[in-house]
Amino acid sequence: MEHSETLTREGTVLVACRIEDLPPGESVRIDAADGTQAVAVFNADGELYAIDDTCTHQDASLADGWLEGCTVECPLHAACFDLRTGMPNGPPAKRPVRTHRVTVEDGFVRVHVAVPVQAF
Amino acid sequence: MRSVAVVGASLAGLTAARALRAQGYDGGITLIGDERQAPYDRPPLSKDFLLSRTSAEDLALTTEDDQSLGIDWRLATAATALDTAGRRITLSDGGEVRADGVVIATGARARTLPGAGGMSGVHTLRTLDDALALRESLCAGGPLVIVGAGFIGSEVASAALAAGVGVTVVEALPVPLAGPLGAEMGAACAGLHADHGIPVLCGSPVRELLGGARVEGVRLEDGTVLPAAAVLVGMGSVPNTEWLAGSGLDLRGGVRTDSRGATGLPHVVAVGDCAASYRPDAARHVRTEHWTDALRQPETAVRTLLAGPDTAPGTASAGGGSVRGLLPYFWSEQYGVRIQFAGARRDGDSVRIDSGDPEDRCFLAVYERDGRPTAVLGMDQPKQFTWWRRQLAAQWAAVAT
Numbered sequence: 001m002e003h004s005e006t007l008t009r010e011g012t013v014l015v016a017c018r019i020e021d022l023p024p025g026e027s028v029r030i031d032a033a034d035g036t037q038a039v040a041v042f043n044a045d046g047e048l049y050a051i052d053d054t055c056t057h058q059d060a061s062l063a064d065g066w067l068e069g070c071t072v073e074c075p076l077h078a079a080c081f082d083l084r085t086g087m088p089n090g091p092p093a094k095r096p097v098r099t100h101r102v103t104v105e106d107g108f109v110r111v112h113v114a115v116p117v118q119a120f
Numbered sequence: 121m122r123s124v125a126v127v128g129a130s131l132a133g134l135t136a137a138r139a140l141r142a143q144g145y146d147g148g149i150t151l152i153g154d155e156r157q158a159p160y161d162r163p164p165l166s167k168d169f170l171l172s173r174t175s176a177e178d179l180a181l182t183t184e185d186d187q188s189l190g191i192d193w194r195l196a197t198a199a200t201a202l203d204t205a206g207r208r209i210t211l212s213d214g215g216e217v218r219a220d221g222v223v224i225a226t227g228a229r230a231r232t233l234p235g236a237g238g239m240s241g242v243h244t245l246r247t248l249d250d251a252l253a254l255r256e257s258l259c260a261g262g263p264l265v266i267v268g269a270g271f272i273g274s275e276v277a278s279a280a281l282a283a284g285v286g287v288t289v290v291e292a293l294p295v296p297l298a299g300p301l302g303a304e305m306g307a308a309c310a311g312l313h314a315d316h317g318i319p320v321l322c323g324s325p326v327r328e329l330l331g332g333a334r335v336e337g338v339r340l341e342d343g344t345v346l347p348a349a350a351v352l353v354g355m356g357s358v359p360n361t362e363w364l365a366g367s368g369l370d371l372r373g374g375v376r377t378d379s380r381g382a383t384g385l386p387h388v389v390a391v392g393d394c395a396a397s398y399r400p401d402a403a404r405h406v407r408t409e410h411w412t413d414a415l416r417q418p419e420t421a422v423r424t425l426l427a428g429p430d431t432a433p434g435t436a437s438a439g440g441g442s443v444r445g446l447l448p449y450f451w452s453e454q455y456g457v458r459i460q461f462a463g464a465r466r467d468g469d470s471v472r473i474d475s476g477d478p479e480d481r482c483f484l485a486v487y488e489r490d491g492r493p494t495a496v497l498g499m500d501q502p503k504q505f506t507w508w509r510r511q512l513a514a515q516w517a518a519v520a521t
Binding site (some may be wrong): 058060061064065066073075076077078092094 | 161163164181183411412415451458460502503505506507510
């Protein structure tokens with residue numbers, strides 16, 4: 001498992017959906033308009049979390065995965081990721097997914113997409 | 121127990137080594153594998169790897185964390201005999217390994233076509249080296265003839281189409297995939313080939329391969345001759361158990377184990393594609409070749425190994441691995457469509473389309489017997505499929521205990 005941390009800043013803000021469209025236990029995928037990686041937003045028992053949508057193991061959408069507590073299980077190979085940290089819990093995934101800050105403003109769920117800070 | 125030899129260095133073997141440490145074993149671990157590469161993931165070999173969309177580095181199963189396992193690696197070395205009385209494994213390089221406990225994870229190998237030996241351009245697909253050779257043939261162009269319309273054959277047909285190689289699939293059975301999926305759903309999956317203009321010739325076995333040093337064609341039993349620059353044989357696999365002859369192990373259909381991975385010999389367990397493990401639901405021994413079984417079985421088998429031979433069946437099973445992992449599950453990807461199957465279908469089960477339409481290649485089908493679901497098949501329905509997989513796993517757990 002890779003523990004190296006990358007400095008990030010918040011870049012694009014994506015509007016995911018209205019808060020009432022994301023009840024507990026549900027998830028939604030947002031495809032970024034600029035072609036960057038899609039983001040998955042989860043409502044885990046009232047707490048909102050956003051992570052990169054694509055499993056780091058093989059191409060699968062984590063928004064289609066099974067949500068249990070603060071963990072989402074990839075629908076293809078059952079790799080589990082912690083929604084709070086993005087870390088996989090073991091094989092088959094080896095790399096974490098990025099996590100993104102989520103806010104609710106005026107009834108809309110907004111994702112503040114983390115982007116790597118370019119090294120000088 | 122002070123030393124364990126894990127024989128077989130693929131997903132099941134590596135997972136067994138990890139499970140030994142995770143369960144507190146602190147003795148020596150020797151991991152023996154006949155391939156030269158460190159453990160790698162095989163499923164992409166018939167998919168993205170053939171199209172160079174995945175690199176060999178991407179396939180690596182080991183991570184930095186595995187360095188702390190303290191494994192004595194013996195790669196590019198085959199085990200050739202198991203002397204259980206002496207607790208000794210003989211190696212192809214003339215050496216030997218002594219071990220108090222043995223995990224057998226030697227997998228399976230691709231079945232070959234009789235008479236194909238030595239003819240170049242004739243491929244099977246199991247290993248990284250197999251995939252590299254097949255990729256080279258695809259790069260050289262077609263036509264490619266695929267013998268066997270199972271999952272490997274179908275995935276390679278899909279990759280060949282993407283690579284711009286002309287391909288024909290031949291299948292001895294009247295309906296492809298009837299074994300794992302039943303005739304109705306097998307036909308639905310095989311429809312993907314027709315959707316993309318790939319001919320599938322069913323019900324006519326291969327009579328012979330044509331050519332000399334290099335394959336030039338395939339003649340079917342009905343007389344049809346198909347020109348071929350390359351042939352892929354996808355006719356299933358046979359377990360790698362020959363090296364265990366004379367060991368005293370029961371090798372009928374694979375290394376026979378109970379539901380916890382125990383063989384008839386104390387201190388020897390078996391996992392993965394080489395193991396025919398007892399399945400309470402089927403009341404018989406079943407050898408599966410599912411990736412998820414190779415990932416989940418070692419946890420239980422290692423627990424059995426560490427508990428020792430005097431543990432009565434059942435008493436060690438309380439923590440017997442992930443229940444969900446015990447439910448048979450496999451997936452395939454063809455022509456950009458994701459196929460997933462979970463459960464244990466039997467001939468005679470009825471099929472109910474739960475959502476979508478097979479004609480649209482986007483549906484979820486539930487197999488039922490006596491009004492109860494037995495298995496589920498999804499085509500591009502990952503979320504719904506996972507829900508059903510969970511339902512079946514809960515039902516499965518109730519039967520398995």
